[in-house]
Amino acid sequence: MISVPRWLLLLLGALFSTYHVLLGLTALDVPAGPWPSVVALVLYAVATVISLWPSQRVRMPDWMAAINLAVAITMPLAVTGQLDPAADNGYATWYVAATGTLMTITAARRQLVAAWLGVACLAAQTVIWAGFPALGTLGVVGSIVWVAIAHMLTVALAAAAREARRYAQAEREAAAWQAAQDAHLFEGRMRLAQTNRIAAPMLRRIADLDGVLTDAQRRECRMLEAAIRDEIRGRMLLNDAVRAEVKRARERGVIVTLLDEGGIDDLDEATRDRVLTRLAESISGSQADRIIARAASARSSVAVPEGASAETADPEDAEVELWLEILRD
Structure with a gap:
């Protein structure tokens, strides 16, 4: 003008x-x-x-x-x-x-x-x-x-x-939308690469063996399937420490479920690392048969209900033995 x-x-x-x-x-x-x-x-x-x-x-x-x-x-x-x-x-x-x-x-x-x-x-x-x-x-x-x-x-x-x-406001909003789309695209590619890194070796092994697997290999496949499910449903609840502790817990026979519903998307890197470190410690120290880690609403804490018998099929019917909240702030 x-x-x-x-x-x-x-x-x-x-x-x-x-x-x-x-x-x-x-x-x-x-x-x-x-x-x-x-x-x-x-x-x-x-x-x-x-x-x-x-x-x-x-x-x-x-x-x-x-x-x-x-x-x-x-x-x-x-x-x-x-x-x-x-x-x-x-x-x-x-x-x-x-x-x-x-x-x-x-x-x-x-x-x-x-x-x-x-x-x-x-x-x-x-x-x-x-x-x-x-x-x-x-x-x-x-x-x-x-x-x-x-x-x-x-x-x-x-x-x-x-x-x-x-x-000017519309231009800023369009730029923010484009940045969000680019971020989602980058995150999708990153998670696809992560999934490929996890699954590709086992898929090649299955192909080489014509699908004839031992019991140990089948257990490993189930572990990989759970890890891939974590990458899809767990999203921001995952870092290297959490992945390692979840894997160890599953090797002990614990049923671990990670549910990220956007509760910690707005946290900065340092705060998120603190929350996930506490989550990894909670999983490592748990003696429960089932662990569910959930980040619910935008202002919630990360909740880690622990317990319930592994024989219970429905998580909603499970009896919670311990409820742990990891505060965001």
Whole structure:
């Protein structure tokens, strides 16, 4: 999106405002008395300076908008009180363009209500003082047009900024989604390689023996099948220490089930290593016939129910002899 430097906008506003002040100074001899015009010039200069003073906030504070509105109402009353509405006052009507400029600055700084009230008061005062034709001859219509343009630009720029933020958020979400997909793909390939590393030697041996296996080889196949099941269902509950202890437990005849339901996916590497080390120690020290390690919900601990007779077919019907929770934190 093309953007205009803020300093350039401030400079343009300052130049326009200075021009109106110079016009007012050159026309001080036109009013019946110069001092009301001098007061109006001072008020306008002060209001312009505080409105254009660089700040972090784009939106003008409410108190500043109220000051600008008060100045926009005061200037026409002060100046026209010393002018003849039927005469050609020339540059003595500088206050019209000055009010328009001040209200344009107010609108550009997102105080649209104050800006429209200011030009509305200017138009009403002009009609009361010099009639409807003066709206065109004095330039009041031009001031209203400038405020309208500032209003439209302010709304358009605000909408563009919202769209830019929305697209940036969508881009970040798309990048995060792509990163997650890449991570899942990498994890799948890694686990496929792990499964192939575990199963390939035994599969080749089965092929070489034409499927005729000894009892020891069949037990080894069942162990490998359980290890592959762990890689699929256990996911984040596995590291080298846990794999080793699970294998030893199964060699002792223990039924070991690992169920990872995403409970520790959000842990950092150090915390996860601590949890899995504790899990490996729990499996190593268990004397139960059945061990179930489960990481359930996103905020749960790692639960290790131990016990139940190996003869019980349904894990839900097993009697838990020991319940161990490994805290995440």
